[in-house]
Amino acid sequence: MIHSMTAFASRTGGLEGAAWVWEVRCVNARGLDLRLRLPDGIDGLEPDIRKQFGAALSRGNVTLSLRLSQEAAQQTLAIDESQLDRVLEALDQIQERAFTKGVTLGQPTAADVLNQRGVAVQGNGQTMRDDLVTAIKADVAPLLADLVIMRTHEGAALAAVVKDQLAQIETLIAEAEAAVVARKPDAAAALKAAMERVLTDTPADPDRLAQELAVLAVKTDVTEEIDRLKAHVAAARDLVHAAETGDQPVGRRLDFLSQEFNREANTLCAKAQHPKLTAIGLDLKTVIDQMREQIQNVE
Numbered sequence: 214m215i216h217s218m219t220a221f222a223s224r225t226g227g228l229e230g231a232a233w234v235w236e237v238r239c240v241n242a243r244g245l246d247l248r249l250r251l252p253d254g255i256d257g258l259e260p261d262i263r264k265q266f267g268a269a270l271s272r273g274n275v276t277l278s279l280r281l282s283q284e285a286a287q288q289t290l291a292i293d294e295s296q297l298d299r300v301l302e303a304l305d306q307i308q309e310r311a312f313t314k315g316v317t318l319g320q321p322t323a324a325d326v327l328n329q330r331g332v333a334v335q336g337n338g339q340t341m342r343d344d345l346v347t348a349i350k351a352d353v354a355p356l357l358a359d360l361v362i363m364r365t366h367e368g369a370a371l372a373a374v375v376k377d378q379l380a381q382i383e384t385l386i387a388e389a390e391a392a393v394v395a396r397k398p399d400a401a402a403a404l405k406a407a408m409e410r411v412l413t414d415t416p417a418d419p420d421r422l423a424q425e426l427a428v429l430a431v432k433t434d435v436t437e438e439i440d441r442l443k444a445h446v447a448a449a450r451d452l453v454h455a456a457e458t459g460d461q462p463v464g465r466r467l468d469f470l471s472q473e474f475n476r477e478a479n480t481l482c483a484k485a486q487h488p489k490l491t492a493i494g495l496d497l498k499t500v501i502d503q504m505r506e507q508i509q510n511v512e
Contacts, residue, residue: 215456215463216512217367218242218273222359228348230284235277235356239364241510242274250278254334255346258353265357271462272512279349296331364512371507372453375467378504379446379453382474382497386442389481389493393435396487435490438481442497445474464511471505 218241225234247266249259258279266275304321311318327333449470456463478501482494 214365214460215368215372215453216361216364217371217510218364218464218512219367219510220360220363222356222363224352224356224359226348226352228345231281231345232283233279233281233349233352235279235352237275237277237356237360239270239273239275239360242272245270245272246274248274248276250276252279252281253331255349258346258350261350262353265353269357269361270512272464281349291334293331293334296329297326300326300329300332368511371511372457374507375449375453375504375511378500378507379449381500382442382504383446385493385497385500386439386446389435389439389490389497392487392490392493393439396490435481435484438477438484442474442477442481445470445477462512464508467508467511468505471501471508474501475505 218239220239221237223234223236225232227233245267247263249262251258251262262277266277304326308318449467452463452467452470455461475498478494478497481497482491485491485494
């Protein structure tokens with residue numbers, strides 16, 4: 214299935230004097246970027262989250278937060294002596310370094326030290342009750358499942374939009390082919406009129422006119438651009454179909470194809486030299502830009 218990188222999921226839980234709320238948001242990104250906001254004292258939670266999310270997602274900027282609240286009886290604090298020693302050693306190094314630079318620093322208070330991350334932890338000598346840690350960790354898998362389900366639903370909607378836009382592009386390509394045929398007599402008449410204006414009373418030489426028309430035809434030939442646009446439509450449809458029938462991320466390849474679409478539309482506009490064909494080229498660019506905006510949300 215096609216998966217969107219835009220999704221949201223939340224989950225709540227509680228156990229004997231403790232309650233928690235999970236929230237996870239995901240938006241598009243070039244790769245997978247996991248940003249975690251977790252309370253201290255839950256051993257092994259962060260690596261567990263990174264392992265599960267890394268296995269399930271390939272792209273997206275994912276922000277996950279856990280808000281945990283406990284009753285007063287559960288919120289006793291203990292000092293992590295190892296972390297305290299590290300903080301004190303770091304403060305001592307800072308003071309010595311400042312002294313060598315001739316800088317006088319104020320002495321940190323006990324409250325300053327206590328506020329350093331990891332110095333004070335919850336529990337009576339333990340980071341957190343084992344049963345509470347187990348219950349919180351058990352929520353990671355269903356939270357991830359909810360996120361994947363939303364990404365899948367959003368992806369199905371994206372696939373429908375992209376398919377419709379590919380159909381619009383295909384229609385515009387056919388109109389461009391018809392406009393190329395229609396512009397031929399107009400181009401010949403315009404060139405003949407221009408040459409006659411330059412030559413004033415001298416009639417345009419048929420051979421010279423034919424030569425100039427041949428040069429103009431080469432410069433304005435958009436056959437290759439139209440053929441490549443057709444090939445890009447076919448390739449994009451194949452990618453969408455492959456994603457819908459399998460589980461392979463296609464966002465990067467679709468994004469690359471959308472750039473190629475835009476390149477060919479730009480060249481077609483530059484070579485058009487005819488109002489109708491130029492208008493079609495601009496319509497192509499509009500649809501392609503809209504499609505690329507959607508594709509950038511595809512995993």
